[in-house]
Amino acid sequence: MTAQKNEKVVIFDTTLRDGEQSPGASLSINEKIEIAHQLSKMGVNVIEAGFPVSSPAQFEATKLCAEQVTGSVICGLARANPKDLEAAGNALAPAKKSRIHTFIATSPIHMQYKLKKKPDEVLKMAVEAVKLACTFTEDVEFSPEDACRSEIPFLIEILSAVIEAGATTLNIPDTVGYVLPYEYGRIIAQLKEKVIGIENAIISTHCHNDLGMAAANSLAGVRNGARQIECTVNGIGERAGNAALEEVVMAIHTRPDFFEQVTTDIKTTEIYRTSRMVSNMTGFNIQPNKAIVGKNAFAHESGIHVDGILKNPETYEIMTPETIGLSRSRMVLGRHSGRAGFVDRCKTLGYELSHDEIKVAFEKFMEVADKKKEVFDEDIAAIISDEVRDVEHVFQMEYLHVSCGTGTLPTASVKIRTKDGIKLAAACGDGPVDAAYEAIRLATELSPKVDSYSIRAVTEGKEALGEATVRVINNGRISIGRGASTDIIEASAKAYVNAINRMVASQNLSEEEKVEL
Ligand code: KIV
Ligand code: ZN
Numbered sequence: 001m002t003a004q005k006n007e008k009v010v011i012f013d014t015t016l017r018d019g020e021q022s023p024g025a026s027l028s029i030n031e032k033i034e035i036a037h038q039l040s041k042m043g044v045n046v047i048e049a050g051f052p053v054s055s056p057a058q059f060e061a062t063k064l065c066a067e068q069v070t071g072s073v074i075c076g077l078a079r080a081n082p083k084d085l086e087a088a089g090n091a092l093a094p095a096k097k098s099r100i101h102t103f104i105a106t107s108p109i110h111m112q113y114k115l116k117k118k119p120d121e122v123l124k125m126a127v128e129a130v131k132l133a134c135t136f137t138e139d140v141e142f143s144p145e146d147a148c149r150s151e152i153p154f155l156i157e158i159l160s161a162v163i164e165a166g167a168t169t170l171n172i173p174d175t176v177g178y179v180l181p182y183e184y185g186r187i188i189a190q191l192k193e194k195v196i197g198i199e200n201a202i203i204s205t206h207c208h209n210d211l212g213m214a215a216a217n218s219l220a221g222v223r224n225g226a227r228q229i230e231c232t233v234n235g236i237g238e239r240a241g242n243a244a245l246e247e248v249v250m251a252i253h254t255r256p257d258f259f260e261q262v263t264t265d266i267k268t269t270e271i272y273r274t275s276r277m278v279s280n281m282t283g284f285n286i287q288p289n290k291a292i293v294g295k296n297a298f299a300h301e302s303g304i305h306v307d308g309i310l311k312n313p314e315t316y317e318i319m320t321p322e323t324i325g326l327s328r329s330r331m332v333l334g335r336h337s338g339r340a341g342f343v344d345r346c347k348t349l350g351y352e353l354s355h356d357e358i359k360v361a362f363e364k365f366m367e368v369a370d371k372k373k374e375v376f377d378e379d380i381a382a383i384i385s386d387e388v389r390d391v392e393h394v395f396q397m398e399y400l401h402v403s404c405g406t407g408t409l410p411t412a413s414v415k416i417r418t419k420d421g422i423k424l425a426a427a428c429g430d431g432p433v434d435a436a437y438e439a440i441r442l443a444t445e446l447s448p449k450v451d452s453y454s455i456r457a458v459t460e461g462k463e464a465l466g467e468a469t470v471r472v473i474n475n476g477r478i479s480i481g482r483g484a485s486t487d488i489i490e491a492s493a494k495a496y497v498n499a500i501n502r503m504v505a506s507q508n509l510s511e512e513e514k515v516e517l
Contacts, residue, residue, distance in 0.1 A: 006261050009252065010228035011245065012204065013039050014048040015278060016061070017077055018242050019232035022284070026480045028505065031281040032061045033068060038277055038350060039233075040071040042270035044245075046099060046228075051077040053087035062088075066095035073139060075099040080129035089136030100133040101171070102126075103143035106150040106158060123158050127165045134166040141169035143206065148174040148187060155187075156194045163197035169228060170201050174217060177210025177240060184213075185220035192225040204228035207243045209235060214243035215291075219251055222262060233278040234286055234293065246271045246292040246324070254319050269325040277350030280381045283469060283482060292324060332376055335369035346384070349377055357388045371486045372463040382458050382467050382484035386494065394418065394504045395444050397497045402489050404432040412436040414493070416443040436493040446500055448472035448479070453495075455488055468495035472503060479503040 016032050019025065027035070032049070039047050049065035050058040066074045074095040078084035080102050092098035104115070104126050111117055117125075126142065133140040142162040144155055159170050172191065174184060184207065192198055205221035205228070207214040218229045235244030249266045252259045275293040279286050288295040298321040308315035321327065325348070333345060339358075342365055346353055353361060364387045369375050399415035412435035413426040425442035429435030433453070441447040452471045457464040466488040471480050479502040483494025 006263060007227065009222055009226075009262055009264050010045045010202065010204070011043070011249065011264050011266055012046040012048065012075070012228050012230045013044040013232065013245060014206075014230050014242065015039070015232040015236065015245075016065075017048040017050055018230075018238060019236040019278075019282075020050075021238045022236045022241065022282070025236060025282045025284065026478065026502070027281055028502070029057060029061045029064060033064055034352075035233075035274075035278060035281065036065045036069045036072075036074075038270070038274050040069050041267075042274050043265040043267045044072050045265060046073040046075050048075045048077060048101060048230075050091070052091035053078065053084040059087060059091050062091040063094065066092050066098060070096045073097040073099050075101050075141070078102045078129070078133070080104040080125045082132060085129060085132045085136070089133070092137065097139070098137045099139040099141055099169075100137055101141040101143065102129045102133050103145050103171075103173075104129070105146050106144035106154060107146035108151070109149065110146045119154055123161055126158055127161050130162045130165040130167045138166075138168070140167050141171055141204070142167040143171040143173050145173055146175040147172045148179045148184065149176070152187070152190055155191065159191060159198075160196035163195065163201050168201055169204050170195070170198070171204040171206050171228070171230060172221070172226070173206040173230075174208055174214075175206075177208035177214065179217060180211070180213060181216045181220035184217040185224040188221045188224040188226050202227045204230055205243070206230040208238065209240040209242065212240070214241070215247040215251065218243040218248050219259075222252070222259065234275055234284065234290070236278070236282060236284055244291070246275060250292050250319060250324070253323070268323050272325040273348060273350035275350075276377075276381065280350070280385050283385075283480060298326065332374040333365075333369070333380070334374055335366060337369075337375075342380075345377070345380060349380060351384055351388075353384075353388065361388050368465065368486070372461070372465070376459045378458045379465050379484075382465050382482075385482060386484045386498075392501065392505060394501050395497050397440070397493060398422070400436060400490055400493050402432045402436055404435070410435040412439040412493075414439040414443050416440065416497070418444070432489050433492045436489060437496050440493060440496055440500070444497075444500055446474075446503075448474040448500060448503055450496075451478070453492070455492065458484065466491045468492040470495040470499050472496070472499045474503050477503065 036047050050062040052059040052062045062076045076088035076092050078088040088100045130140055203226040205218040205226045207217040229248050231243040231245040231248055233245050235241040249264055286294055305316050339362055342362055361384055364383045396417040398417050402412045404410035409428050410432045411428045416423045423443040425439045427435055427438035429438050451473045455466050455468045458467050465484050467484045468491040469482050479499045481495045481499025483491045483498055485491040
């Protein structure tokens with residue numbers, strides 16, 4: 001290993017860009033800003049806030065992060081062409097510290113079939129892109145997309161050329177998650193040895209998880225001289241996802257013997273909170289056995305293990321739950337927990353609520369606590385995402401009545417508040433949910449097609465909150481809505497209204513088209 005003492009590994013978080021490319025992830029602009037603030041608080045050095053040219057919403061989100069999040073470098077992605085680079089430069093203009101990340105594919109398969117360009121054309125585009133990016137910021141990152149299936153001599157040539165053009169970080173993406181740790185480490189070592197000017201640049205890892213190697217590959221990169229890791233919270237991202245921030249950070253933290261004096265700036269005690277926040281806002285549940293942040297990551301079931309833990313936690317724990325901001329004894333809340341207890345738990349779960357938001361959430365919490373004796377963290381997350389953290393409620397469901405049963409025709413009536421007043425509608429359907437959805441369509445005069453629908457019990461027990469998720473499509477745009485209630489028909493109707501509100505919010509943004517791209 002080539003590390004000197006106390007060398008820093010830059011943590012570059014791409015939850016808001018590559019992570020948001022996960023199929024089904026949909027974050028509102030406000031949610032993105034909130035996540036960016038939390039990433040900054042956690043000590044993330046660089047936040048990739050979006051791909052500004054790709055849509056007005058992406059432009060706006062990157063710009064707002066640039067304006068509001070000052071503790072980290074704010075980065076925007078751009079392909080190697082002037083339109084993309086100008087959009088990124090403009091979106092990042094308000095940032096205190098900004099970075100443009102430009103990329104072009106370098107593997108034979110991508111150059112031939114996707115770009116339809118010869119290597120010398122690609123090299124020229126890369127150099128021109130980096131030069132143009134340097135006119136917006138002095139912090140420029142270049143990625144040869146699909147680097148791990150590219151020819152090493154070409155990689156060396158293009159990376160040497162972009163360093164000369166002004167690139168300060170060279171990212172080596174394993175775009176399709178193809179290589180194994182030994183190979184990835186060797187690629188990094190070769191580039192570190194052969195690229196001209198590399199001593200003045202930082203080598204970065206960007207590993208996808210198609211073979212489950214993303215974290216291991218990133219760490220192999222660090223062992224061989226990379227000093228930036230690109231990662232996402234909970235490992236979300238394209239296909240099987242990206243390297244998980246919590247895994248790479250905790251590996252470096254837990255194994256100083258292996259990573260010698262390499263450190264990160266991450267405040268590990270913020271990891272759990274950030275993970276919950278991203279899971280709650282994206283709607284992606286974390287698998288129970290997920291390393292570091294899964295529900296079972298610190299759970300001990302077997303008698304032998306529990307006995308060992310009680311005698312000395314190190315018998316079965318290589319890190320303590322407290323290191324990631326999780327307390328060992330998690331108390332379940334109930335109606336006597338009080339407002340202070342509720343607010344404190346919200347903070348642990350990653351929610352910084354305003355005075356008004358606390359009021360709304362606490363009222364709902366008490367309502368749920370009346371119906372269920374025990375209110376779990378998952379219930380609180382569902383309450384907040386349902387009642388507090390949302391787009392503007394253009395449509396508000398004030399009343400729902402459904403009647404169904406064996407031998408009857410399911411019928412529903414709804415009362416929806418809109419800015420033009422109350423709309424009433426009634427309809428029948430194949431089942432109670434179908435009837436409710438038809439009545440909502442009549443009342444809102446909008447009829448987005450339901451692409452998928454699911455319902456899950458948020459916790460265990462027959463009084464558990466049910467959380468419905470519905471994905472709708474309107475004019476090719478996807479919106480995802482969620483709704484929670486102890487009544488699953490009500491949860492389903494709320495989810496549909498929520499999806500309609502989100503659809504309207506995203507349409508408003510694109511109709512405004514204030515952004516010049
Ligand atoms: O996976 C990839 O190649 C990317 C690039 C844009 C860096 O996400
Ligand atoms: Zn990627």
